[in-house]
Amino acid sequence: MPPAIRSAAVFCGSRLGANPVFAQAARALGQGLAARGITLVYGGGGIGLMGTVAEAAVEAGGTVRGIIPEFLTKLERPSPRLAEIEITDSMHSRKRRMFDLADAFVTLPGGLGTLDETVEVLTWRQLRLHAKPVIILDIGGWAQPVVALIDAMIAHGFVAPDNREFFRVVPDVPAALALLEAAPAGPAEPSGRL
Numbered sequence: 001m002p003p004a005i006r007s008a009a010v011f012c013g014s015r016l017g018a019n020p021v022f023a024q025a026a027r028a029l030g031q032g033l034a035a036r037g038i039t040l041v042y043g044g045g046g047i048g049l050m051g052t053v054a055e056a057a058v059e060a061g062g063t064v065r066g067i068i069p070e071f072l073t074k075l076e077r078p079s080p081r082l083a084e085i086e087i088t089d090s091m092h093s094r095k096r097r098m099f100d101l102a103d104a105f106v107t108l109p110g111g112l113g114t115l116d117e118t119v120e121v122l123t124w125r126q127l128r129l130h131a132k133p134v135i136i137l138d139i140g141g142w143a144q145p146v147v148a149l150i151d152a153m154i155a156h157g158f159v160a161p162d163n164r165e166f167f168r169v170v171p172d173v174p175a176a177l178a179l180l181e182a183a184p185a186g187p188a189e190p191s192g193r194l
């Protein structure tokens with residue numbers, strides 16, 4: 001039996017967004033991961049939803065691993081409350097490190113960086129480079145246009161219909177936590193290397 005999910009990388013905005021439900025969800029996710037003993041891996045910033053999810057996990061006694069490129073430390077200001085912050089030499093090494101440390105990926109609302117990170121793990125899944133769960137939280141309708149775009153690419157014949165199975169969209173944090181609890185941690189690289 002494969003081991004359970006022990007860590008989850010959370011991708012989310014470096015801003016709080018326009019709707020307070022985004023921060024409420026980020027807080028609930030941080031608390032929920034901590035309560036389940038799931039390590040939060042995230043981009044290391046102390047601002048926006050990134051800071052919210054990390055602070056909530058720390059306050060709830062969880063393990064948090066922040067990974068941030070050196071050039072962003074002034075811009076995204078890691079929280080001084082983080083026990084563990086890893087400084088990388090580039091954005092690419094940050095993303096690679098987050099990928100390596102995570103058994104699963106969870107996307108909260110965010111901007112272009114959040115979208116990039118989410119799409120990247122989906123493309124790596126498409127290339128059979130990993131089989132880790134990808135869970136997208138549709139808070140306040142944020143995920144609807146993202147899912148619509150992917151569905152349109154399937155309809156236009158650019159994405160295989162089966163690839164729709166690579167991610168799950170859930171309406172709230174309890175549903176995301178339930179998926180994490182139910183999922184086995186698959187092999188990171190089933191048929192290739194990044």
Ligand SMILES: Nc1ncnc2c1ncn2[C@@H]1O[C@H](COP(=O)(O)O)[C@@H](O)[C@H]1O
Pocket residue numbers: 012013014015043045050072076091095110111112113114115116117
């Ligand atoms: N191109 C990017 N690739 C990966 N990560 C990125 C990129 N641009 C920004 N980021 C990081 O993602 C988070 C969230 O950014 P939002 O744009 O607020 O969603 C942040 O840490 C960015 O540094």
